[in-house]
Amino acid sequence: MAPQVEAREKLEVGDDGPVGRGYDGWKRAKVERGLAQARDRSAMIPADEVLRGFRMIVKINVAIGQRYVVA
Structure with a gap:
């Protein structure tokens, strides 16, 4: 079973945090x-050029x- 890691630890930024060095x-x-x-x-x-595209x-x-959904 995988070890439990708190959400706060997952988001830590630093040398030892899961996000990693250099982020x-x-x-x-x-x-x-x-x-x-x-x-x-x-x-x-x-903007008009972007919309035209x-x-x-x-x-x-x-x-x-092809079908698509417009939100």
């Missing part, structure tokens, strides 16, 4: 990259008979 640095770098990317609005894809995907899926 804090990775997470911080990821957030910082996202913030830097958000500041450069010229690199962002316009989604509509095309839905039309293709319907055309080939």
